[in-house]
Amino acid sequence: MTTLHIVNKSPFEKNAMESCLGHALDGDAILLFEDGVYGALSNTRIANEISRRAGAVKFFVLGPDLNARGLGDGRIADGITVVDYSGFVDLVTTHGRTQSWL
Amino acid sequence: MSEAKKFLYVNRKAPYGTIYALESLEVVLIGAAFDQHVSLAFVDDGVFQIAKGQDTKSLGVKNFSPTYRALGDYGVTKFYVEKDSLDERGLSADDLMEITYEDENDGFAEKPSIIVVTKAEMAEVMRDQDVILSF
Numbered sequence: 722m723t724t725l726h727i728v729n730k731s732p733f734e735k736n737a738m739e740s741c742l743g744h745a746l747d748g749d750a751i752l753l754f755e756d757g758v759y760g761a762l763s764n765t766r767i768a769n770e771i772s773r774r775a776g777a778v779k780f781f782v783l784g785p786d787l788n789a790r791g792l793g794d795g796r797i798a799d800g801i802t803v804v805d806y807s808g809f810v811d812l813v814t815t816h817g818r819t820q821s822w823l
Numbered sequence: 824m825s826e827a828k829k830f831l832y833v834n835r836k837a838p839y840g841t842i843y844a845l846e847s848l849e850v851v852l853i854g855a856a857f858d859q860h861v862s863l864a865f866v867d868d869g870v871f872q873i874a875k876g877q878d879t880k881s882l883g884v885k886n887f888s889p890t891y892r893a894l895g896d897y898g899v900t901k902f903y904v905e906k907d908s909l910d911e912r913g914l915s916a917d918d919l920m921e922i923t924y925e926d927e928n929d930g931f932a933e934k935p936s937i938i939v940v941t942k943a944e945m946a947e948v949m950r951d952q953d954v955i956l957s958f
Contacts, residue, residue: 740867744946821957
């Protein structure tokens with residue numbers, strides 16, 4: 722059973738996202754929300770690692786948290802899918818466990 | 824009654840600077856009291872929680888590190904510690920507290936609770952759980 726990893730910290734302030742990427746296994750999904758959405762931007766120092774893992778690991782970002790921060794879809798790195806709250810719930814229900822990276 | 828589940832408590836914060844480590848420890852004790860299969864993981868700054876020689880006397884806060892050594896009596900016998908995190912911080916297993924449990928299936932022999940694992944092994948430990956609680 723695969724894991725849904727959820728990250729709510731900016732990768733530019735905390736190492737939660739880096740640690741998450743280091744422990745996510747193929748088939749897992751990573752959802753970025755709250756300040757974690759800054760990790761979904763293109764042209765950042767973490768974007769390369771995301772595109773390298775994209776495919777083996779599925780990446781999602783929570784739309785309402787993007788919009789609140791003025792980050793539209795056009796700013797999001799390739800390979801990351803924007804979801805709404807019900808998409809978040811779907812991800813929780815389709816994975817064996819949810820792991821928070823605080 | 825449902826069957827006991829496998830709970831992993833993932834600790835990624837150093838003690839004392841924030842309340843996470845102490846709160847985690849309290850929740851671990853509660854979980855163990857409900858007869859679940861409880862294991863602990865120490866990753867990133869979480870490895871500092873079980874560093875030996877902690878002394879908070881001049882801080883005026885409780886040194887809760889001895890409590891980890893009591894968890895064996897509550898059936899919490901697996902402390903997975905990530906080697907990569909130790910290495911990054913200039914630590915080795917020798918810098919950690921001695922934490923043991925008495926194996927009731929082996930004549931109550933005293934055995935080490937700490938299991939040092941690689942990052943890849945830690946990822947597999949995580950995937951093996953029913954529930955993961957992060958602190």
